[in-house]
Amino acid sequence: MVQRSFGCASLLWLVALLALAVLLPSTHVSASSASTNNWAVLVCSSRFWFNYRHMANTLAMYRTVKRLGIPDSQIILMLADDVACNPRNPFAGTVYSNKDRKTDLYGEKIEVDYKGEEVNVETFLRLLSGQLARSSRFERRLMTDSRSNIFVYMTGHGGDEFLKFQDNEEISAFDIADAFGGMWAKGRYNEILFMVDTCQANTLYSKFYSPNIIATGSSAKDENSYSHHADNDIGVAVTDRYTHHVLTVLETINKTSQVTLQNLFDTFTHQIIGSNAGVRSDLFNRPLDETLLTDFFGGVSQVELSEPLGFREASGVKEEEEEVRGAQSSRRSEVLVKRIGREKKEPKGVKEGGGGLGRTALAGGVLIALQVGAVWVARSRCSRVV
Amino acid sequence: MLLALSLLALAPLLVPPCIARSQETYSESLRLTPLADGKVHSNLSFSMAGPWNDEQQVGKSATAQHHTHLPSALTSLLTHHRISSFHLTLSSGRWSPHWPTTSSPASGIELVAWLEPDEEEDELAEAKRWHEFTGGLGGLFCTGVTQGGNEASRPDWGYSYEGEGAEGETLRPYRLVLPRLSATCTESLTPFLSLLPCSSRAGLGALLNPHRLFDGEWTLLGVHFEQKGGMGEVRLEVGSVQDPVRRDRLAGGLGRRDFSLESLFDRQLTVACPVAETSTVKLVVPRNSVNAFEIQPSDGRVVEKEGELEIVKWETKQGSPTEPLNARISWPTENPFRYPHVSRLPTPPISTRRILLGRGQERGHIGIELINNGAEAAEVLWVEEWPWWVRGFVGSLTAEGASSSEDSQPSVLALDYTPPIPRRRPTTLQALLHLPPRSTSKFLLPYESSYLWYTEYPSDAHRGFEVPGALVILLNPASPSAEEIDVDPSHLLASRGAKLRLHTPSTLLSLPTPDFSMPYNVIILTSTVVALFFGSVCNKLVRAWWVVDLEAREEAEKKEDKKE
Numbered sequence: 020m021v022q023r024s025f026g027c028a029s030l031l032w033l034v035a036l037l038a039l040a041v042l043l044p045s046t047h048v049s050a051s052s053a054s055t056n057n058w059a060v061l062v063c064s065s066r067f068w069f070n071y072r073h074m075a076n077t078l079a080m081y082r083t084v085k086r087l088g089i090p091d092s093q094i095i096l097m098l099a100d101d102v103a104c105n106p107r108n109p110f111a112g113t114v115y116s117n118k119d120r121k122t123d124l125y126g127e128k129i130e131v132d133y134k135g136e137e138v139n140v141e142t143f144l145r146l147l148s149g150q151l152a153r154s155s156r157f158e159r160r161l162m163t164d165s166r167s168n169i170f171v172y173m174t175g176h177g178g179d180e181f182l183k184f185q186d187n188e189e190i191s192a193f194d195i196a197d198a199f200g201g202m203w204a205k206g207r208y209n210e211i212l213f214m215v216d217t218c219q220a221n222t223l224y225s226k227f228y229s230p231n232i233i234a235t236g237s238s239a240k241d242e243n244s245y246s247h248h249a250d251n252d253i254g255v256a257v258t259d260r261y262t263h264h265v266l267t268v269l270e271t272i273n274k275t276s277q278v279t280l281q282n283l284f285d286t287f288t289h290q291i292i293g294s295n296a297g298v299r300s301d302l303f304n305r306p307l308d309e310t311l312l313t314d315f316f317g318g319v320s321q322v323e324l325s326e327p328l329g330f331r332e333a334s335g336v337k338e339e340e341e342e343v344r345g346a347q348s349s350r351r352s353e354v355l356v357k358r359i360g361r362e363k364k365e366p367k368g369v370k371e372g373g374g375g376l377g378r379t380a381l382a383g384g385v386l387i388a389l390q391v392g393a394v395w396v397a398r399s400r401c402s403r404v405v
Numbered sequence: 406m407l408l409a410l411s412l413l414a415l416a417p418l419l420v421p422p423c424i425a426r427s428q429e430t431y432s433e434s435l436r437l438t439p440l441a442d443g444k445v446h447s448n449l450s451f452s453m454a455g456p457w458n459d460e461q462q463v464g465k466s467a468t469a470q471h472h473t474h475l476p477s478a479l480t481s482l483l484t485h486h487r488i489s490s491f492h493l494t495l496s497s498g499r500w501s502p503h504w505p506t507t508s509s510p511a512s513g514i515e516l517v518a519w520l521e522p523d524e525e526e527d528e529l530a531e532a533k534r535w536h537e538f539t540g541g542l543g544g545l546f547c548t549g550v551t552q553g554g555n556e557a558s559r560p561d562w563g564y565s566y567e568g569e570g571a572e573g574e575t576l577r578p579y580r581l582v583l584p585r586l587s588a589t590c591t592e593s594l595t596p597f598l599s600l601l602p603c604s605s606r607a608g609l610g611a612l613l614n615p616h617r618l619f620d621g622e623w624t625l626l627g628v629h630f631e632q633k634g635g636m637g638e639v640r641l642e643v644g645s646v647q648d649p650v651r652r653d654r655l656a657g658g659l660g661r662r663d664f665s666l667e668s669l670f671d672r673q674l675t676v677a678c679p680v681a682e683t684s685t686v687k688l689v690v691p692r693n694s695v696n697a698f699e700i701q702p703s704d705g706r707v708v709e710k711e712g713e714l715e716i717v718k719w720e721t722k723q724g725s726p727t728e729p730l731n732a733r734i735s736w737p738t739e740n741p742f743r744y745p746h747v748s749r750l751p752t753p754p755i756s757t758r759r760i761l762l763g764r765g766q767e768r769g770h771i772g773i774e775l776i777n778n779g780a781e782a783a784e785v786l787w788v789e790e791w792p793w794w795v796r797g798f799v800g801s802l803t804a805e806g807a808s809s810s811e812d813s814q815p816s817v818l819a820l821d822y823t824p825p826i827p828r829r830r831p832t833t834l835q836a837l838l839h840l841p842p843r844s845t846s847k848f849l850l851p852y853e854s855s856y857l858w859y860t861e862y863p864s865d866a867h868r869g870f871e872v873p874g875a876l877v878i879l880l881n882p883a884s885p886s887a888e889e890i891d892v893d894p895s896h897l898l899a900s901r902g903a904k905l906r907l908h909t910p911s912t913l914l915s916l917p918t919p920d921f922s923m924p925y926n927v928i929i930l931t932s933t934v935v936a937l938f939f940g941s942v943c944n945k946l947v948r949a950w951w952v953v954d955l956e957a958r959e960e961a962e963k964k965e966d967k968k969e
Contacts, residue, residue, distance in 0.1 A: 066864065104497065104590035104619045111620035112591050127605075127615055131547050131592040135585075136863055154537035156544030187864030 054168040054209045057319050058161060059084045059094045062143060064175030064184045066100035066135075071255045072246050074102045075116035076174045076216060076262040078124035083269050084170065088318025095146060095161055097133040099175075099185055109252060116258040116266075118250040132159045140190045147198040149207065165206035170214070170315040174262065177217035179240060180225065196226035203229035210303070212280075212315040216261045218243045221297035233280065233303040233310070237261030238294035245293045260292050274317050281308035429455035429474040431602050432683040433609045437669075439691045439734065440504050441750050443650045443662040443742045444622060447669060449609055449643040451601055457637030474680065475639055476600035478545060483630060483637075486538040489576065490567060490631050491518035495548060496644075497587040498623035499910055503750040504646065508906040510625055512874055513584035514548055519566050519576045532557075535579050546628075547592040556793070556828075557581045562821065562835040563788035563876050565899040567631050582790055584871035584911035589624045591615040597626055600641060608678025608721070609686075612670040613643060621647040650742050660741035665733030673729035677722045684722050686732050690715040693749075696739040702731070754779050755840070757877045759909040760849060766917045771797065772849035773875050773909065775815075777840040784818070786878040786898065787848065789834040793825035794855040794916065795872065797832055802850040806841065815839060815846035819894045827855065837894050854916050862918065869913035879905040 061084075063070075063077035081096050103114050103125040114125045133142060145151050146161050163169060176183045180192040195213075202208050213234040215223050220236030227234060237244040237259070246256035247263040258266075268286060272278050284307065287296040300307055311317075431453045438446040453474040472480055482488075494510040516539065520531060535557060542548075557579045564578045594615050601610045618624055625644035630637065649664040666686070667673050677684055688700060692714075700706070700717050707718045721730055736742075756776045763769020771791075777783050791797065799822040806814045816839045823833040840846055880901045 101587060101590055104587045106587070110616075112616045112618070123616075125591050125615075127591065128595045128598075129592050130595060134547070134592070152540060154540030156541055159544050185864035 054314070055166040055319055056093065056163070057089055057168045057170070057315065057317065058163050059089050059170045059172070059316075060097075060146070060161065061094065062097045062138070062171075062173045062175075063099055064097075064138065064173065064182055064190075066185050068100075068102060068105055068107050069255050070100070070176075071102050071114075071253065072116075072258050073174045074098055074100065075114050075124060075257050076259055077172065078114050078129075079116045079258070079262065079266050080172050081129075082122070082124055082126075083266060084316055087269075087272070087313060087316045088274050089316075090318065091130045092158060093318075094130075095132050095159070096130065097138045097143070098131055099135070099138040101134060107254075115250065115253070116263070118248060118257060120250070130158065136185070138184065140184050140188050140194070143184070143190065144194060144198050147207075148201055149205075161207075163202075163207050166209050167207070168210045168212070168315055169208050170212045172214045172216075173223075174216040174259065177215075177219060177223065179219050180222045182215070182217055182223060192223045192226040195223065196228055199227060199232060200229040203231075210305075210314070214265070216244055216259050220244060220261075221295075221299075224297075224299050227299070227302060230302050231304060232299075233307070234297075234299040235284065236297045237292065239297055242294045261294070261296060264291050269312070269316060272312055272316075274313060276311070276313055276317075278312050279308050280310045280312060281306075283312060429453065429472060431474045431678075431681050433678065433681050434683070434685045434687065435609050435612070436687045436689065437664075437732070438505075438689040439662070439664075440646075441693070441745055442501075442503060443744065444504075444646050444648050445664050445669060446504060446644070446646050448645075449612070450640065451610070451642070452638060452640040453602070454636050454638040456635060457632055458635075474602050475637065478596070479600060479628070479630070479639060480637070482538070482541050482545065486534055486541070487521040487523070488538060488630070489519040489521050491516065491629070493542060493546070493628045495546070495588040495593055495626045496624065497585075497589045497619070498621065498646070500623055500646075502753060502756045505751055505753070507904070509908050510627070511582055511584075511876070511908040512910045513582065513588045513871075515583075516542065516579075516581045517564055518579050520579065522576065539581060546596050546626075548588065556831055558790045558823070558831045558833045560788050560790065560833050560835055561895045562786055562837075562898065563878055565896075567633075580790065582873040584873050589626050590619060593626055594618070597628075597641060597643075600628075600639075602680050603678035607676040608681055608684055609674070610678070611674065611676070612666065612672055614670050614672055617647070617670050618643065618645050621645045653741075658741075661736070661739065662742040663733070663735035666731050668733075673731045674721055675729040681722065684720065686719045686721060686730065688717045688732055688734060690717060691734075694736070696736050698734055698736045700732075700734045702733075752778050753907075754905055755783060755785065755877070755879050755907070757875070757907055757909055759875060759912050760847065761872075761912055761914065762849070766854065766915045768851065768853050770849045771795070771852045771872075772847060773877065774845065774847050775838070775840055775877065776845045777842060780842050781882070782842050783840045784880045784883075785838045785840055786876075786880065786894075787834075787836045787838055788876040788878070789832070790873055791825075791832040791834075791852075792870070792872070793827050793829070793831050794857060794870075795832055795852050795914070796825060796855065797822075797834060797850050797852045799834065799850060802836075802848065804838075805847040805849070807845045813841040813844065815841060815844065815848070817848070821894070835894070837897065854914065856917055859919070859924075862921070866916075866918050866921075869915050871911045872914050874909035874911050877907045877909070878903045879907075 059080075061077045061080050063073045065073050077096070077098060081094060084094060085091065102108060103112050110120070112125060113120075113123045115122070116124060133146075146159075149161065151160055161169075173182060176186075177189075181189040183189050199208075199211060199213075208231070210231040211233070213224055213227075213232060214236075215234075216237040217223070219238060219240050219242060221239050222236075224232075224234035224236060238261070245260050247258045247260045249256040264286070265283070268278075268283050284298045287298075289295055303310075431451075433449070433451045436448045436450075438448075440446055453476070455472050455475045483491075493514075493516045495514050496510045496512055499512070500506070500509045518535070518538065520535060520538075523531070526534075539557075558581075559577045560580055561577045564580065566576050566578070594613060598605045598610060598613060601608075603610050605611050605613055623644070623646040625642065627640075627642040627644070629640040629642070631640075632638075647664075647669055649668060650660045650662050652668070653662075654660045674686070690700070690708075691698065702719075705719055707720075709716045709718055717732075719730060719732060755778060758774050760772050760774055761769060762771075773787065775785060789797075799820065802817065802820070804815045804817055817836055818839055819837040821833075821835040823830070825832040834850075836848070838846075838848065878898065880897060881904050883901060
C-alpha cells in the first residue's frame with residue numbers, strides 16, 4: 020500500500036514535470052537562428068624566434084577577421100612571443116607571412132591582448148570559461164553569450180591529442196572539449212568554428228562533445244603539419260601550408276560573400292597541404308553548404324530599429340523591413356528584421372519577455388500545486404495504512 | 406518614483422556649465438639631440454593638464470570627470486582606483502653611459518604609484534586596490550604588467566612624492582619592476598597614440614612611426630601623472646636613440662651622420678595639431694664639433710640659450726601651411742663620420758655597473774660598482790629591489806675602495822633592509838653611500854637563492870632569471886647652512902633633489918633549476934620497480950614450478966584408455 024502511494028506521488032511528479040516542459044520555453048535557441056555577435060580567439064602557443072611562422076599565421080588570421088569586420092574589442096589575440104620587436108628581426112616592428120613582404124601584418128596599429136608568459140594553458144582555459152581575475156580589463160575578456168559565434172584558431176607544436184604551450188606545458192584534447200562543454204552549459208556560445216594548425220591536429224578535436232561545433236585541423240593522426248616557405252632575409256619559415264591555404268581562400272572573400280564552409284573544405288587536398296586536413300561536422304546542426312564563411316570570419320552588422328515619428332502601426336513592419344534590406348544587404352540583418360517583425364506581429368498586447376514570465380509563473384504554480392497534492396495524497400495513504 | 410522624476414527634471418539645473426573646456430591645456434614638443442658618437446636622441450613629450458578633483462564624492466559624479474584633453478581611458482582608471490600620482494616607463498635596448506642624461510629609466514617595465522590614503526581602508530584592501538590598478542594599466546597598454554610572483558616593493562628613499570600637501574610626505578610609493586628583453590613594441594604604442602588628442606593624425610604624434618621607433622638602439626615609452634594645485638597633469642613621452650650612420654651605410658652610403666625629421670621618422674610634419682597651445686621642435690646645437698654644420702630650414706627658427714646649451718627652435722603652428730616642416734642638420738664637409746676616441750666622449754659625474762660574483766647556482770655576491778668621476782666627494786642613494794628568491798645577507802655588506810688612505814674610503818652612512826617573505830614580498834635594500842672624489846668603489850653583499858616550486862618555473866627556465874637593475878641617485882651637494890645630521894634618509898631626496906638618476910641594466914641569474922624530465926623518469930622507474938615486485942609476488946603466489954615426469958603421465962593415460 021505504501022508502495023502504491025509512492026507510485027501515485029511519482030505519477031503526479033511526472034505530470035508536473037511534463038507540464039513544466041510544455042509550458043517553459045526551451046533555453047537554447049534552435050540551430051537555424053542566427054548569431055548576433057561574432058568573436059575570434061586567435062592563439063599562437065609557441066615561443067622562440069624559430070617559431071616565427073606561428074606568430075605570422077596567427078597575425079594573418081587577425082588581419083583577415085579584422086578586414087572582414089570583427090572589431091578589435093571582439094578579437095582576443097594571444098601571442099606567446101614577441102617576434103616583431105625581437106632583436107633578431109632585421110625588419111623591426113614587422114611580421115610577414117610571405118617572402119614577398121608586401122603586407123606587414125604587425126602594421127602601425129595592433130592590439131595584442133595576451134603576450135609572452137601570459138599565454139599559458141591556465142589563461143586560455145580561464146578566458147574560455149570567463150573565470151578571469153576581477154582586475155582584468157574588458158579588452159582581455161571573452162564576453163560572449165548564447166548568441167555568439169566564436170572562431171577559435173590555434174597554432175603551435177602538438178602531438179597526439181595535445182598542443183604545447185610555451186614549450187613548457189600542454190593542453191589536451193580533453194581540456195579543450197571540457198572547456199567548450201562548459202561554455203555550452205553556461206550559454207557562452209551559439210556556434211564555434213575550431214581551426215587548428217599543428218602536427219596531428221585532427222586528434223585535438225576528437226574529444227569534443229558539446230553541440231554546434233565545427234572543427235577542422237591541418238593533419239591526421241601520425242602526420243606532420245608542414246611549413247610553406249622560408250624567407251631568406253628573415254632566415255626562418257614564415258608560414259604554414261594549411262594556414263597559408265586557408266588564408267588564400269579567405270583573401271578572395273569580402274563581407275558580403277556567399278562562400279560556404281563546404282566550399283572551403285572542398286579545396287583541402289593532400290597535394291596542397293601536404294597532409295590530410297580533417298573536418299568534423301557531426302556536432303554541427305546546420306548543413307555545411309548553407310553555412311557561410313562570414314558566419315564566423317565576418318562581423319555581424321548590428322541593426323537598430325527605432326520607430327520614426329508619425330509611424331503608422333498597420334504597415335510599419337513591412338516598410339521597416341524593406342528599408343533596412345535596402346541599407347544592409349547582409350543576410351544577418353534580414354534574419355534580424357524577420358525575427359523582430361515576427362515579434363511585432365503577435366496580436367497579444369503582452370511583450371515577449373512578459374509572456375515568458377507569465378508562462379514560467381503559471382508552470383511554477385502548477386508544479387507547486389501538484390507537489391502539495393502529491394504530499395497530501397502520500398501522507399493520507401500512509402496514515403491510513405499505519 | 407515621483408522623487409526620481411522630479412530629480413530628473415531638476416538635473417539640467419544641477420549640472421554646472423562646462424568649465425573644463427577652457428581650462429584644459431595641451432602642449433607638445435620634440436627635442437633632437439645629436440650625440441657625440443654620431444647617434445641621435447629624440448625625445449617627444451606630450452603634456453595635458455586640466456582641473457582635477459581628488460575629493461571622492463566629486464570624483465564620482467559624471468561632470469567632475471568630464472575632460473576635453475585628458476584621456477578618459479586613463480582618467481577613469483585613475484579616479485576609479487584613486488591614484489594620486491604614477492609613473493609607468495617601458496624601455497627596450499640599453500642606454501649608453503656616454504649619452505648625457507639626468508635620468509635613465511629602468512630596463513623593462515617600471516611602475517611607481519602613490520595611492521590616495523584612505524582612513525577606512527586597511528593595508529590589505531589598499532594592496533588589492535594597487536593590484537587592480539596594475540591589472541587595468543596592463544590591459545590598457547598591452548604590457549602584461551600583472552604577472553604572478555612579482556610583488557610590489559615599497560622603497561621610499563628613492564622616490565619622493567611630487568604632489569603637494571603634508572600628507573604627501575607620509576605616502577609610500579608602490580613600485581613594480583619587470584625586467585624584459587624588449588618591453589616596447591607596436592602594441593604598446595597603439596593605446597599610447599589613442600591617448601593623444603590628435604592621435605597620430607596631426608601634430609608631433611604623426612611622427613610616431615613604429616617601424617622607425619623600434620628600429621633604434623634604445624626606445625622608451627613613458628606615462629606620467631601628477632597632481633599640482635588642483636590640476637591633474639598627464640605627460641606622455643616617447644624616447645628613441647637612432648643611428649643615422651648605420652642607416653646611411655645600409656642605404657649604400659659611406660656613413661654620414663646627417664639627419665632630418667624625415668630620415669629619423671620616415672615622415673614630415675605636414676599638419677599641426679589644432680588644439681595644441683604650443684608645439685615646438687627643438688634641436689640641440691652640437692658642441693665640440695670640429696667640422697662645420699648647417700641647420701635647415703632657416704625660416705621660422707629661433708635660437709635660444711638653455712644653460713650651456715644652444716637650442717634651435719621651430720614653432721610648428723607658425724610654419725607655412727603649404728610646406729611641411731623638415732628640420733635637418735648636415736655636416737657638408739664630413740664624409741664619412743669618424744667615431745671619436747673614447748676619451749673624447751663626455752663622461753657622466755658618476756657611472757655605475759652591476760656586479761654578480763660567485764660559483765654554483767645557490768650562493769654568490771651581488772652588488773654594484775660606483776665610479777665617482779667628480780673632483781668632490783658625493784653622496785649617493787642606492788636602491789635595490791630583488792625578487793623574493795634572492796635573499797641578501799645585509800650584515801655582511803662590504804664597501805671596498807681602490808684608494809689606500811683611510812679618509813678616502815667609501816662608506817655606508819645609512820641602511821634600510823626589508824627581508825623577503827617567500828611569494829609575498831620582495832627584498833628591498835636602500836642605502837645612503839659616501840663616495841670619495843675620483844674613486845672607484847664596490848658595494849657587495851652575499852646572497853642565497855631559493856628553490857622554486859616545480860610549477861613556478863617559467864618556460865625556458867635554463868636561460869636564467871632576470872634580476873632588476875639597481876637604482877643609483879646622485880644627490881645634489883648639501884647646502885652648508887642646513888643641518889643634515891638629523892634628516893631622515895627617506896626625506897633626503899625631497900630636500901636635496903637628485904642631480905642624476907641611473908639604473909643599471911637587468912642581469913641574468915641562474916637559479917637551481919631541476920631537470921624537468923626528472924618526474925617522468927621517476928614515475929617510469931617507480932612503476933617499473935613496482936610492476937616487477939608485484940609481478941614476481943603474484944607469480945610466487947599463483948604459479949608453482951616442478952618437474953613433470955612425462956613418461957609416468959603417459960603411462961597413466963594409457964591405463965585410463967584401456968579401462969574405457
